[in-house]
Amino acid sequence: MKTTWLKTALAVAVGALSTQAMAAGFALNEQSISGMGTSFAGRSSSADDATTLFGNPAGMSRLKREEVSFGMAAIHAKTDIKNNSGxxxxxxxxxxxxxxxxxDGDMVPFTAVPMGYYVKPIDDKWAVGVGIYVPFGLVTDYESGYQGRYFGDYSEVRVITVQPTVSYRFNEKLSVGFGPTINRIDGELQSASPNAAGPLGSNDGRVKVTGNDTALGFNAGLLYEFTPQTRAGITYHSKVAYTLEGDTKLSGAGFDVAGASGKYDASLDLDTPESVDISLTHELNDQWTLYGGAMWTRWSRFEAIIIENDGIPGPLQGNLAPIVEEQDWHDTWSYAIGAAYKLNREWTLRTGLAFDQSPTNNVHRSPRIPTGDRTAISFGLAWNPTDDVTVDLAYSYLREEEVDINRSRTYQGGALEANYDATFKNRAHGFGAALSYRF
Known part of the structure; x- marks a missing residue:
């Protein structure tokens, strides 16, 4: 019983942690409020402010003055659950x-996502900077007594990234940029376990998995300006290889009866996949700017997850060979188009439309991340009261296609099976505000 839950909980933990890097689901795409206003169209080619450090580090070479930018995005999500049975x-x-x-479906609390950037031009060629941002994260907290609690009723994942960066401008057309990333990941997952020794559903056990790690990656970009009005960019975000160290805690009546309560050491290797972002920015005239972009993410490297366990004493040690959990994910594309309209020197309006694919499939989708393909529309506003200050505001609305959850899990050596089926449909509102100051 202990080995079964250790395998299952850690496998689900890896799935939840890694899925947050994708564009769909409850992933965090908000590393720039100005970019949020156009649904992140032109993210690797716009280079309008210090947030280009994430979107395309080569874009720092376009900034003429020392600049600092701080922002916050807030996400409010809602899920409708129907056709449910257990x-x-x-x-x-x-x-x-x-x-x-x-x-109930109210499992995603109001979530805030901070960000901060600093860029300093050294001369006409070189610029340096540093950014702190949250590339992905998740909080899902179902109500007490959720029908699908045996497949996950609490999930929390946070990643904070620090990126020192440098860019170099070869000439009037070509710039490059590079920045290593220092990534800290923390996660916690919980679920219930039925107890066949008593009235089913009334004396469940609890499974709690925690883990963390710090790992290195990098972002690199190239920006090419065909004309002063038209430029294209490409950004490569590397994979990040994590080795999460943590434990699985079993507690509650369901595990007390079996004598399985306690903490057990666990570790796993996890590579989040690389992605390539390409985009085009065109200044149509003094008022209109158009953006378009696409991003490819190599999720097909997640064919399976291999988990290593130790620390469980006694005869269970013989069952702790590497555990393989099939994932069978596929590569994804996301697309976005956007526009900005400059009303006058002080005010600029933005809008954008985006479509994101989900790498998950119906076989492995769980209540922890019940997501499908999504469509988002965004609106933004920039206010420049002086040449030194810019205030950016943005709003996004996204909705996902309906997806089905069909999960089954066995307990007590196959003596008991829990089943949960439901249809999920997610939607969310995003709000963002940022302040940029040029020295």
């Missing part, structure tokens, strides 16, 4: 029956 099945007739519980 049941226990067992060779023992007395254990067959429904899984009771609710499906």
């Amino acid at each position: 049941s226990f099945s067992s060779p023992v007739p007395a254990l067959n029956g429904p899984i009771e519980g609710s499906n």
Whole structure:
């Protein structure tokens, strides 16, 4: 029983941690408020402010003055759950029956995402900078008594990245940039476990998985200006190789009865995949600027997850060979178009439309990350009261396609099986504000 839950909980942990790097789901795409206003179209070619350090480090060479930018994005998500059903099945007739519980769908709390950047031009060729941002994260907290609690009722993942960066301008047309990334990841996952020794659903056990690591990666970019009005950019975000160290804690009546309560050491290797962002920016005239872009993410490297366990004493040690959990994800593309309209010297309006694919499939999708392909529309506003100050505001609305969750899991050596089926549909509102100051 202990080994089964250790395998299952850690496998789900890896899935939840890695999925947050993708564009779809509840991933965090908000590293720039000015970019948020155009749905991140032109992210690798716009180079309008210090946030280009993330979007394309080569764009720092376009900034003429020392600049600092601080911002915050807030995300409010809502999920509708319908067509739900849950049941226990067992060779023992007395254990067959429904899984009771609710499906409120209010499992994503209001979440804030901070960011900060500093860029300093050294001369006409060189610029340096540093950025702190949150590339991805997740909080899902289902209500107590959620019907799908055996497949995950609490998930929290946070990644904070620090990126020192340098850019070099070869000539009037070509610039390059590079920055190593220092990434700190922390995660916590919880779920319930049924106890066949008592009334099913009334004396569950609890599984809590925690882990963290710090790992290195890099971002590199190239910016080419065909004319003073038209430029193209390409940015490569590297994979990041993590080795998460943590533990699995089993507690509650369900594990006390089996004598399995306690903490067990666990570790796993995880590579988040690389991505390539390409975009085009064209200044149509003094008022209109058009943006377009696409991003490819190599999620197909997640064919399987291999988990290593130790620290469990006694005869269970013989079952701790590497554990393989199939993922079978696929590569994804995201696309965005946008525009900006300059009303006058002080005010600029922005808008954008984006489409993001999800790498998950119906076989492996779980309540922890019940996401599908998404469409988002955004609006933005920039206010320049002086040449030194810019205030950016943005709003995004996104909705996802309906997706089905069909999960089953066995317990007590196959003596009991829990089943949960439901249809999820997610939508979210995003709000952002940022202040940029040029010295």
